[in-house]
Structures are given as C-alpha cells and as structure tokens.
Amino acid sequence: MQYVLALLAFIAGSGVAFAVLRAWDNSKVNGTKNQIAEMLKEAEENSERIKQSKISETREEVNRLRQEAQKDIKERRLEIQRTERKLEQKEESLDKKLDRVTHKEDELKSRHEELEKRHSDLEAMIGQQESKLQEIAAMSREQAQEILISRVEADAKHFLGLRLKELEEQFQREAERKSRDIVIGAMQRCAVESAGESSISVVPLPSEEMKGRIIGREGRNIRTFESLTGVDLIIDDTPEAVTLSSFDPIRREIARRAMERLVVDGRIHPARIEELIEKAARDIDDEMISEGENVILELGIKNMNNELVRTIGQLKFRFSYGQNVLAHSVEVAQIAGIIAAELGLDEEIARRGGLLHDIGKAIDRQTEGPHAAIGADLARRLGERPEIVSCIECHHDNLEVSSVYEVIVAVADAISAVRPGARRESIDAYIKRLEKLEAIAQEFDGVTKAYAMQAGREIRVILNADTTDDGTVYKMAFDIARKIESELKYPGQIKVSVSRETKAAEFAK
DSSP states (O other): OHHHHHHHHHHHHHHHHHHHHHHSOGGGHHHHHHHHHHHHHHHHHHHHHHHHHHHHHHHHHHHHHHHHHHHHHHHHHHHHHHHHHHHHHHHHHHHHHHHHHHHHHHHHHHHHHHHHHHHHHHHHHHHHHHHHHHHHHTSOHHHHHHHHHHHHHHHHHHHHHHHHHHHHHHHHHHHHHHHHHHHHHHHHHOOOOOOOOOSEEEEEOSOTHHHHHHHOGGGHHHHHHHHHHOOEEEOOSSTTEEEEEOSOHHHHHHHHHHHHHHHHHOOOSHHHHHHHHHHHHHHHHHHHHHHHHHHHHHHTOOSOOHHHHHHHHHGGGOEETTEEHHHHHHHHHHHHHHHHHHTTSOHHHHHHHHHHTTGGGGTTTTSOSOHHHHHHHHHHHTTOOHHHHHHHHTTTSOSOOOSHHHHHHHHHHHHHHHSTTSOOOOHHHHHHHHHHHHHHHHTSTTEEEEEEEGGGTEEEEEEOTTTOOHHHHHHHHHHHHHHHHHHOOOSSOOEEEEEEOOOOOOOOO
C-alpha cells in the first residue's frame, strides 16, 4: 500500500510538473526542469526512507516471532525432560522393589531349607538322646556321676589350656613390647661418640734441626728418653715430626707430654729429660684421679675406694676396638641405670656395676687372665659388694647368672658395643669373621650356598631342594644359630635366614 501511495504521489507530482511546464513560457523551461528534477529526487529519497523503515519493522517483527517460537520450543523440551526423569525414577523404584521382593523370596527359601535341616537334625538328636536315656536308665548313680565328672574335667582342661595359651601369648607380647621400649629408650637417651684407637702418637717439631737435638751426642738423649719412658722414639723421614710407639697408652701419653715440653723448652739433655718425664707422670696420675672423681660425681656413685677411682680414671687412656673404655663404661652405667629405673630396681647398683664392668682392662696388661676375672678380683680385694663383683665377673656370660643386675649390665654392655659407630675392628679380623661365618653354615649337609650379609649381621643359607624338605629348613636354621654361638665371637646378634626353593627354566622356540 505504501508503494502505491508513493507511486500516486509521483504521478501527481509529474502531472503538476507538466501543467506547470505548459503554463510557463519557453523562457523558463530550463528552470522549471531543474525544479522538477529536484522534486523527483526528493520524492525518490522519501520513498526509499519509507521502504527501509518498513523493511526494518518487518525484520523486527520476524525476529520477535522467532524468539517467541524458540522460547516455546525450549519450554516444551524442558517439560519433556522432566517427564522423562520422572519416568526413569519410577522405573528405578520399580526395579528396586522387584529386587527386594526377589531377595526376600531367596531369603525365605534359604530359611525354609535351614528350618528343614534343623528339623531333621532335631529328629536325629532326639533319637540320640532317647538312646542315651536308655543307656543312662540302665546305669547306676555312681556310673552316671563318674561320666558327668569326666566330661566336666575334660571341658575344664580344654578351656583352661586355651586360656593359659592366650595368657602366655599376651604376656610374651607385653614383655617383648616393654623390653623393647626400655632398651630403645635407654639407647636414645644415652649415646656418646667413639674415639679412634691408636698405638702411636705423633709430636710435631718446629724444624728439622730439632731432630738432631732430640737424638743428642752419640744418641744419649734418645736412649735416655726411651729407657725412662719405655716407649720407642721413631725419628724417620716424616718432616718436622717424631713418632712415639708403645702398646701401653699411659706410658705413651707420658712420653708425648714430656716430648712436647722438651721441644718447647729447648733444653734437651738427660737430666732435663728425666725431670720432665717425672713431671708428666705426676700430671697423668693427677689427671686419672680427677677424671675418676668427675665420673663418680656425674653418675652419683658414693663411697668408692680411692684406688678404684684412680683405676677408673686410668681407663681414659685405654681403647678397645676403637672405643674409649672410659666413655664406654660411663655409657654402660647410664644405660644400666635407665633400665633399672624402668624395672623399679636400685639404679645406683646398676650404675655402679656398669661403670666397673670393664675395670680389669685398666690393668689387664699387667696381669694375666681375662679382663672380667681381673676386674672382679680387683673389686673384691678393694671392698666392693658381692652383687657388684658378680656384675663385673659375669658381663660376658662366662658364668651362671645369679642376679638381675648381672643381666642388666650385660644388656647395657651389648647396647653400647653394637650401636652404629661404637666399635671398629681391623679389616683382617673382619674378613676372617665373615669367612668363618660362611664356613660354619657350609659344614651342614644339604647346604649349597651361604652368604654373609650386612657386615656379618646376617647369614643367608640356601638348601638343596632335592635332598631336603620343608621341615629341614627350621631345624637347619636352629642348628646353624647354635653352632655360631658356640664357635664364633661377635658383638650383638647374627640373623640366620635359611631358604629352600626349586627353580626351573625352559625356552620357548
């Protein structure tokens, strides 16, 4: 309709223009044509604007109708989805109900079968009871009592045995846990560093010229020094140093101190050497007494003989397997005191026995015999109590145990000796011990291979599967462990692992 109106307007305009053209004379034809052209252009622009406006309105209407249609479709889809979910839920509910019904049917069926079985069992029991009643009716009162008493005794023994076994297992678990806690607690609360063992001492010199002065004219200074100290004085190619060698650590320490003082003093002649050696010996003696008194005070031990105090201080200069004996003795005393406290025993007795257990090592190079026996004789002679003497004498399990303190000291000694880094042994002794360990295991029949593992803490034994059976494995482990205990000396414990296996190999071609 709008287009028609625009066309009519255009036609009317053209008519008007034509009339105007006819009215005007020929002189104004050109001006009129221009006006008509402008009017035509304006009419076209108006018609174009009207056209674009109508097109835009039409598009907006189409978009609105499309959006309404999409919204309606979306709502219908949501409604369909809700309906589908409701149907699925109803279907699941019906399936669950069907499963419950099926389960109840199965349960009722099993109960019915169980009831039938019980019914048959009851009928059989009734038959047995009737037969037993017939037997009992034929018995006398005494016979019935004997049967009843025997059955009660058998039941009582059975339940008593089970209870005793349960109590024994419970006690063993508790005892093992408690002992482990005590030992671990003692180890954690007391651990000292170890020192290196050495049979030589090196004394530095200010210059190479000092070596000639130490030797002296025709060697008189070195001869005097060696004769007074009992130590070998080695003067070799080591630059600006001399070496002192002796198996006795106290004599070596006296010689070291005397030599250091001679080097500092510079006056090296026999009389001065003798004077400084005597002074160093007095200093060492005073130091041993002072060290012993400090240890006694630290551990809270009272009323100890002065000679024992001095001997304890002497242990400062004694080493065993790279472990300082005095530090080891103090550690054993502390661990023994901790264990005794956990067990509710006398801590001072345990600490005293632990401190003196290796006292024999201070004088074992002056007396023949094992250090345990030497130390026990010394403690007995100097007035120590019998329980302390027995701790010293029995700490290596060489005698029968007579008191709990002996066990505590032995355990504390083992803990101090086997902790990592406490002791060391020479490479030759270490290799010989491993070879001996493997040789002991290979002596048994049926053993094919034996390997010492974890620095000698474990021996792994492999049996021949053709000549042995599974029962042999346990007995073999027991026999090897007992043989190791009887023939080999070692710190701590050695685990024996015995295995028997059959291997087969084949190739797929």
